[in-house]
Amino acid sequence: xxxxxxxxxxxxxxxxxxxxxxxxxxxxxxxxxxxxxxxxxxxxxxxxxxxxxxxxxxxxxxxxxxxxxxxxxxxxxxxxxxxxxxxxxxxxxxxxxxxxxxxxxxxxxxxxxxxxxxxxxxxxxxxxxxxxx
Amino acid sequence: xxxxxxxxxxxxxxxxxxxxxxxxxxxxxxxxxxxxxxxxxxxxxxxxxxxxxxxxxxxxxxxxxxxxxxxxxxxxxxxxxxxxxxxxxxxxxxxxxxxxxxxxxxxxxxxxxxxxxxxxxxxxxxxxxxxxxxxxxxxxxxxxxxxxxxxxxxxxxxxxxxxxxxxxxxxxxxxxxxxxxxxxxxxxxxxxxxxxxxxxxxxxxxxxxxxxxxxxxxxxxxxxxxxxxxxxxxxxxxxxxxxxxxxxxxxxxxxxxxxxxxxxxxxxxxxxxxxxxxxxxxxxxxxxxxxxxxxxxxxxxxxxxxxxxxxxxxxxxxxxxxxxxxxxxxxxxxxxxxxxxxxxxxxxxxxxxxxxxxxxxxxxxxxxxxxxxxxxxxxxxxxxxxxx
Numbered sequence: 001x002x003x004x005x006x007x008x009x010x011x012x013x014x015x016x017x018x019x020x021x022x023x024x025x026x027x028x029x030x031x032x033x034x035x036x037x038x039x040x041x042x043x044x045x046x047x048x049x050x051x052x053x054x055x056x057x058x059x060x061x062x063x064x065x066x067x068x069x070x071x072x073x074x075x076x077x078x079x080x081x082x083x084x085x086x087x088x089x090x091x092x093x094x095x096x097x098x099x100x101x102x103x104x105x106x107x108x109x110x111x112x113x114x115x116x117x118x119x120x121x122x123x124x125x126x127x128x129x130x131x132x133x
Numbered sequence: 134x135x136x137x138x139x140x141x142x143x144x145x146x147x148x149x150x151x152x153x154x155x156x157x158x159x160x161x162x163x164x165x166x167x168x169x170x171x172x173x174x175x176x177x178x179x180x181x182x183x184x185x186x187x188x189x190x191x192x193x194x195x196x197x198x199x200x201x202x203x204x205x206x207x208x209x210x211x212x213x214x215x216x217x218x219x220x221x222x223x224x225x226x227x228x229x230x231x232x233x234x235x236x237x238x239x240x241x242x243x244x245x246x247x248x249x250x251x252x253x254x255x256x257x258x259x260x261x262x263x264x265x266x267x268x269x270x271x272x273x274x275x276x277x278x279x280x281x282x283x284x285x286x287x288x289x290x291x292x293x294x295x296x297x298x299x300x301x302x303x304x305x306x307x308x309x310x311x312x313x314x315x316x317x318x319x320x321x322x323x324x325x326x327x328x329x330x331x332x333x334x335x336x337x338x339x340x341x342x343x344x345x346x347x348x349x350x351x352x353x354x355x356x357x358x359x360x361x362x363x364x365x366x367x368x369x370x371x372x373x374x375x376x377x378x379x380x381x382x383x384x385x386x387x388x389x390x391x392x393x394x395x396x397x398x399x400x401x402x403x404x405x406x407x408x409x410x411x412x413x414x415x416x417x418x419x420x421x422x423x424x425x426x427x428x429x430x431x432x433x434x435x436x437x438x439x440x441x442x443x444x445x446x447x448x449x450x451x452x453x454x455x456x457x458x459x460x461x462x463x464x465x466x467x468x469x470x471x472x473x474x475x476x477x478x479x480x481x482x483x484x485x486x487x488x489x490x491x492x493x494x495x496x497x498x499x500x501x502x503x504x505x506x507x508x509x510x511x512x513x514x515x516x517x518x519x520x521x
Contacts, residue, residue, distance in 0.1 A: 062273060
């Protein structure tokens with residue numbers, strides 16, 4: 001990716017704190033945030049904090065990654081159903097890829113996502129790790 | 134609306150063209166198409182270029198004037214159309230509109246992609262740009278990875294085995310063997326597919342379309358021009374439709390149904406006044422094996438979860454009910470992404486003209502080509518018919 005500070009800066013709130021948007025009319029919640037409801041078309045949307053826990057619903061293990069992730073394969077990326085029912089896509093960490101399975105209880109953790117080359121900014125955000133018993 | 138005809142096709146072989154540039158590939162295909170159509174430079178009023186990633190992979194944008202310059206077509210209307218891996222089929226839709234509208238008599242539409250100019254991790258970075266850079270690419274997922282989520286969901290939902298889905302790769306290779314333009318003109322066995330390395334679990338290398346270079350071009354014209362040129366065989370664009378879906382597949386209610394394919398197919402069938410049972414030959418966008426059976430279903434040839442039966446029962450073979458991917462498909466003809474949709478239409482045209490060689494479907498009259506950008510995020514369905 002081309003280096004860019006503003007592109008990363010303007011998404012910080014949504015990525016660091018897991019902020020989505022909720023339709024005031026039909027109640028649907030979206031992540032990433034949307035200004036227009038995909039369900040009912042309403043433009044009355046408010047920002048909401050999403051829960052930081054969920055269940056692993058589906059996953060893949062990336063053996064050949066993109067340039068930004070060549071430092072770290074294999075990478076586990078999962079579809080996570082948050083406790084409020086919203087489904088998000090995130091990396092799953094702190095687990096051996098061979099032990100990943102559907103139904104795992106996960107919790108968000110603040111991590112480094114990728115670096116913009118040798119001298120660019122470092123992008124941070126949330127990944128998910130197994131929840132402690 | 135003017136009737137629209139495809140009167141010329143030109144293709145380069147799909148493969149690793151180390152010695153040829155993006156522009157050289159496009160010009161080669163373009164000149165072949167003009168020669169095939171029997172048109173001169175003066176006949177061409179516009180050039181439309183389907184391409185996904187020249188900006189990222191070649192550092193080159195503005196393909197309209199670049200290609201028109203190198204084709205010797207100074208002054209024509211020209212621009213690039215981008216819709217990720219569906220750029221070709223969607224460029225064709227807009228080319229169709231430009232003749233149908235009555236504005237132009239004769240144009241050139243092509244697709245080109247040159248993927249071997251960059252290393253594999255950079256190709257993978259280019260391909261994931263088909264989805265959301267900020268919220269999808271930043272997780273580390275690849276384009277194959279997104280399709281892997283679809284694959285896993287499909288197997289779970291419909292109780293289908295990977296060994297059955299992987300048969301689509303075997304099918305593609307069987308027909309690529311006889312296609313002089315194919316990147317991989319040889320057969321593979323199911324055992325080879327299933328023992329190839331994992332790319333994005335559960336997707337294996339031999340279930341994935343390759344990294345390819347290639348260009349294909351078509352000449353489109355209206356009734357007046359076709360009559361002037363006195364064509365013996367004439368292929369009409371009977372239906373052309375484009376539809377989109379929510380960009381990221383995980384935000385849709387169901388990962389295993391590609392809504393945009395259903396919608397584009399419905400529109401194209403209606404426009405062409407035909408039903409799926411009227412289609413004699415078809416090219417589907419199987420970038421990964423799982424997409425083959427899913428497309429058969431969403432295009433209306435099988436119920437959900439049953440696409441694989443068409444494959445197993447021989448119905449997509451040359452002499453089956455719906456001969457599919459007689460070119461070798463994305464897996465084995467190759468997938469120079471922005472060019473693929475134009476290759477598909479060129480291959481359908483050859484079939485309808487009876488010029489498809491060993492893979493010729495006997496007496497093919499109506500053909501369909503489906504081109505997809507992203508994981509079903511943008512889809513073009515184009516239906517062609519031999520009218521003379």
